Every structure is written in C-alpha cells, then in structure tokens.
Amino acid sequence: MNIKLLNKKSEVTISELLVFGVFEDFRNLDVLSNEISEYLSVLKEQEKFKASFGEEISAVIKYENVYKNVLIIGLGKSEELKSEKLRKLIAKIVRKANELKLSSAELNLINTSELVSKETLEVIAETAILTNYKFDKYKEKKSQITLNELNLVIGDIEKIANYSSALAEAEALALGTILARDLVNEPANVLNPKELAKRASEAGEKNGFEVEILKEDKIEELGMEAYLSVAKGSENKPRFIIMRYLGDPDNKEKIFGLVGKGLTFDTGGYSLKPTAGMVTMKSDMGGAAAVIGAMASIAKMKLKANVTAVVAACENMISANSYRPGDIIGSMAGKTIEVLNTDAEGRLTLADAVHYIISKERVNKVIDLATLTGAALVALGTTTTAVVSNSDEFYNDLQIASNPADEKVWRLPAFDEYKELIKSDIADLKNIGGPNAGTITAGLFIGEFAKDIPWIHMDIAGTAWSENEHDYITKGGTGVGVRTLYNMIKNNTK
Structure with missing residues (x-):
C-alpha cells in the first residue's frame, strides 16, 4: 500500500x-x-x-x-x-x-x-x-x-518533512509482521525445516543480514542432543538457522540475542495430540517467524545495534527412530533430561538453542519466543503473551517496548519453589513439571540454560494465532512479537 x-x-x-x-x-x-x-x-x-x-x-x-x-x-x-x-x-x-x-x-x-x-x-x-x-x-x-x-x-508542510520517516518505519514493521504471518500460515507440507531456512536466507539477502544454515552433521558436532532427539523421528531433516546483523561495529561485544521456536510441525510424538489439536500445528514455529520478521525490520531500518537470532528448526514426528517417554537425553549444556512427555518438545529445542547463542555467539541478553504451552491460553487467553524472566530491569524494557506495538505482555512469577517441579529423580531435569503452573515451569526449564545473563521467555501460544478475523488481525498467523522485538532493539540503541 x-x-x-x-x-x-x-x-x-x-x-x-x-x-x-x-x-x-x-x-x-x-x-x-x-x-x-x-x-x-x-x-x-x-x-x-x-x-x-x-x-x-x-x-x-x-x-x-x-x-x-x-x-x-x-x-x-x-x-x-x-x-x-x-x-x-x-x-x-x-x-x-x-x-x-x-x-x-x-x-x-x-x-x-x-x-x-x-x-x-x-x-x-x-x-x-x-x-x-x-x-x-x-x-x-x-x-x-x-x-x-x-x-x-x-x-502542515513542515510536519510532512519531520514525520516522513515514520511512514518508512511503519512500512518496515508492517512488512516484517507480514513476513511472520506468511511463514506461520504456510502449510507444513510446504514449510518444512529446509524451506524455513531458505525463507530466512531470502529475508536476509533482501533486507541486509547474514544467514548461516547448519545441517544435521554440524548440529551433532555441537552436541545438541536435546534438539536432535526431537528431530530424529522425521524424514525432513533439521536445520539450525543463525541470523546475524552487525549494525554497531564499534561495539562488537554488545550483542542482543533472539531465539525462536521452530517446530514446523508438531504431532506431539508418541505423546500424540488429538486431530483437533494437530490441525493448527503448522503454527508451532510462530516464535521462529517472529524473530525472522524482526530481523528483517531491524536490518531494513539499519538500526544501530548488533543482533543475533537463532532457530532450531525441525519436525516432531513418529517413527521407529522417535524419542520416547521415559528416555533420558543429553543437551549441549551437558545437563541430562528425563523425557516424561514427547509433546513437551519445544523446550528441548530451545534449551540447546539458548545455550548455543550464549556460549557460541556471546550475546549479552536473550529473548526466546515460543508457542510453548496450552497453559498460557488457560491463564491469559488469546490477548496477552505470558512472560517469564530472571531480570526485573529487562522485563521492564520489554513492557515499554510492547506498549507502542499494542502487544500485551504479562509477567508470571518465577519463584524457586517452581524450579523444584522440574527436578528429576534420575536426571538433572525433567521436561514437564506436572499438572500445575505449566507455563511457568516450561519457561523455567528454558531458563536453566540461560546461565546468568538477562533472559526473557515469551510464551506466545495464545497470541501467535487467531481463530477469527478482527480489526487489523486476519484469521491465522498474527505475526505477534515482531514489533515488540524491534522496539526492544531500537530502545537498546539509545
């Protein structure tokens, strides 16, 4: 337009x-x-x-x-x-x-x-x-x-000159959001991990950020056992997508990290979802879509910031190779994980992705976005994104960034008592915390791999997809997160 x-x-x-x-x-x-x-x-x-x-x-x-x-x-x-x-x-x-x-x-x-x-x-x-x-x-x-x-x-002719830049930024943000919507809306038989990596590369080439794609052998070399455990049941092989934007070369040590959940389809594995719950699982890469869209907007507007984003793209399918409830698996961080539910797969891929971006890309802050838990919908419905964080200051920055985007966020508690729920008797961690506080324990599981840097987990399970068309939201993928992430990076340059 x-x-x-x-x-x-x-x-x-x-x-x-x-x-x-x-x-x-x-x-x-x-x-x-x-x-x-x-x-x-x-x-x-x-x-x-x-x-x-x-x-x-x-x-x-x-x-x-x-x-x-x-x-x-x-x-x-x-x-x-x-x-x-x-x-x-x-x-x-x-x-x-x-x-x-x-x-x-x-x-x-x-x-x-x-x-x-x-x-x-x-x-x-x-x-x-x-x-x-x-x-x-x-x-x-x-x-x-x-x-x-x-x-x-x-x-007012003077205001036209002063405000023309607003239109350029608006277009960049809208197009980044539309990119995210397109990715979420694509059916899983079209948008598999390989295709998601290709679309990220195309976005990088078009908007001006670097993209590196790691195939299965390189992922294995890095020791991402948790991620690969989820991926190994599918014939469509995983792709680890790394996106880098260097907009502040004078401060190369200052890097903002983004991590998006990239399950291009999720059957639930052997903890199989019912058909009704599986129909929209093409949207289980809404977090990946958001970080790709955000990177496009950030690079297009040439923000003075350094940003690295990663996506552990894969499918969670059933085969003779699939991981099973009761398995104990490793992770890139060295922590062992007892698998109690194969449908709690996103946090396993995010665990390795978060550890990678901190240990290998040396980011100073990290935000992960994921369509992670049904419990987020139970708690907050479809209007508000649930947030778990280890930093009051970092969360306050998120809230400020979300306001102009009109993307509502709400922080959930992260008391130590909740961490007890994800401790395993026979491994370091278990991948579900039981029937209570599901969104919190899922977030805290990822937080175990964030070390001691400022970290935010955004559960967009309720906000990444709309069942109805209303106002400026169309039915399907919403592109939630793109504009908030952009604002976070922009505000971080001030």
Whole structure:
C-alpha cells in the first residue's frame, strides 16, 4: 500500500473515499471545507450522529463540485483515544474502502491535531498495511483487496518533512509482521525445516543480514542432543538457522540475542495430540517467524545495534527412530533430561538453542519466543503473551517496548519453589513439571540454560494465532512479537 502525507486543505482530491474523524465535542469543524462542515453540523443538529467511538456514516456528497464517497467516523472522547483504539478505527476505514471496492482513500486530520505526531502517524500507516493483509495464495478465488493508496492530510508542510520517516518505519514493521504471518500460515507440507531456512536466507539477502544454515552433521558436532532427539523421528531433516546483523561495529561485544521456536510441525510424538489439536500445528514455529520478521525490520531500518537470532528448526514426528517417554537425553549444556512427555518438545529445542547463542555467539541478553504451552491460553487467553524472566530491569524494557506495538505482555512469577517441579529423580531435569503452573515451569526449564545473563521467555501460544478475523488481525498467523522485538532493539540503541 502506498501511503503519503499531504498538505492539501481545499484542492480537489483525487482519492475515491474521503474520511473525516470527529470527536464527540465536534471541535474544529470550521477548518474543514464548507460542504463537510455544514454536513456535520446538520448531522449533529438532527442527532443523527453523536461521534461516539466507532460510529460511522457513509454517504455520497458533493465536495469541491465533485461527488465523492465520504465516510464520517466517530472518534469518541479525545482523552480516551489511545493507540489500540486508533488501530481499530483505521482497520474499519480500510475494510470500508475494500468493501466499496475503492482503490484510494484520504484521511483528513486537519481538524484532529491530536492525531498528528510521529507515533500516531506510524500507528495509522502500520495498521492500514496490516489490515490489507490476506493469505490466499492457495485459493482459486482471491480476496477482493482494492485499496492500494492512503493519503493522510495533515495540513502542515513542515510536519510532512519531520514525520516522513515514520511512514518508512511503519512500512518496515508492517512488512516484517507480514513476513511472520506468511511463514506461520504456510502449510507444513510446504514449510518444512529446509524451506524455513531458505525463507530466512531470502529475508536476509533482501533486507541486509547474514544467514548461516547448519545441517544435521554440524548440529551433532555441537552436541545438541536435546534438539536432535526431537528431530530424529522425521524424514525432513533439521536445520539450525543463525541470523546475524552487525549494525554497531564499534561495539562488537554488545550483542542482543533472539531465539525462536521452530517446530514446523508438531504431532506431539508418541505423546500424540488429538486431530483437533494437530490441525493448527503448522503454527508451532510462530516464535521462529517472529524473530525472522524482526530481523528483517531491524536490518531494513539499519538500526544501530548488533543482533543475533537463532532457530532450531525441525519436525516432531513418529517413527521407529522417535524419542520416547521415559528416555533420558543429553543437551549441549551437558545437563541430562528425563523425557516424561514427547509433546513437551519445544523446550528441548530451545534449551540447546539458548545455550548455543550464549556460549557460541556471546550475546549479552536473550529473548526466546515460543508457542510453548496450552497453559498460557488457560491463564491469559488469546490477548496477552505470558512472560517469564530472571531480570526485573529487562522485563521492564520489554513492557515499554510492547506498549507502542499494542502487544500485551504479562509477567508470571518465577519463584524457586517452581524450579523444584522440574527436578528429576534420575536426571538433572525433567521436561514437564506436572499438572500445575505449566507455563511457568516450561519457561523455567528454558531458563536453566540461560546461565546468568538477562533472559526473557515469551510464551506466545495464545497470541501467535487467531481463530477469527478482527480489526487489523486476519484469521491465522498474527505475526505477534515482531514489533515488540524491534522496539526492544531500537530502545537498546539509545
């Protein structure tokens, strides 16, 4: 989608849909054209429009001697219009334009100066692009997406120069999120570990970060027994994906680490999932998708930071070679693990990936993202990502980074008593902690391999996939995490 900032106040517009937002107090109508100002005044006088949040009126009226499609949308109270609410309104506008099969729209912000800032314009542009997203490559009849141009009229030529960079960043973030959505939405018979590695390499080549792919022999040389135990049941061999972005060469020792769970399909292994629980398991690489998308956005915007991301990509399948409940396996860190459930596989791959990125890539901080536990959905539903961390300061940074992305996070406790639940009688650790506190114990299992550096675990099991289309979220992969991770890295450069 082409998005522009415009200074137009009264010229005849070429956009097919004109959009005007109005606060409940109907402020600043006099700065609009006579036709629109009079039209809104009549609506108010006749109490046909109260400008409550989300209220809309669509009409065809004469504007500058040309009949135009006009959408009037209620903004509610100005003090209550936070960024998430604004996202909902922008999604409504984009969907309306597509419903009317229009190719261009113009959002007039002259009477709503509260909405003209670098941050707000970025929210508008980012949301418009994300709302237009559809994954229909395998459908004969494609979705009717007609809107390809959005003009934002801000009425101040100086602000256009100051805020144009917001549009570039918005596009980079939206495209990184769309990359993640595409990866999650691909079926597992297309996106196996080899193909995921290929897509990561393509993203690196396109956006400017280095990608190294390790095959099974190299993974084995590194001693990643936990990871390989999960992978060995599949005919599709694992790929260990390493992505490196050097944006701050003067501080090479300062490296931010990202780790994404990369199960391109998860049957549950011998602890077999029911069919209903297996249908969406192509999405079990949502963490990998997020870190690949984040790396694309980070490199595209040339952030002054050094970032390394890794993905231990594999499938969890059943065969004569598969690992079994009751097995004791090793790990790259040297810790032994008692396997009590082969469907608790993601934490095994992450254990080796986290140890690798700390010990071999020498990162100073690390965040892992994973569609890890059903318990995260039970605790927090589909709106909030569960977080476990060993650092108050690092978690606070995450919370700050998540706010402009409108990606909700919630920290769970990590008391020592919970660590007792993953101790094994016959090995160093066991891969499940029992029926209680499942999200916490899964996170703390990974934390055992984080050594003493600042570490965050994000369980995106509830937020990486949507069963329904709503606002700027389409059904399927959401791309959650991309924008929060980008903000973490960006804030880390300050």
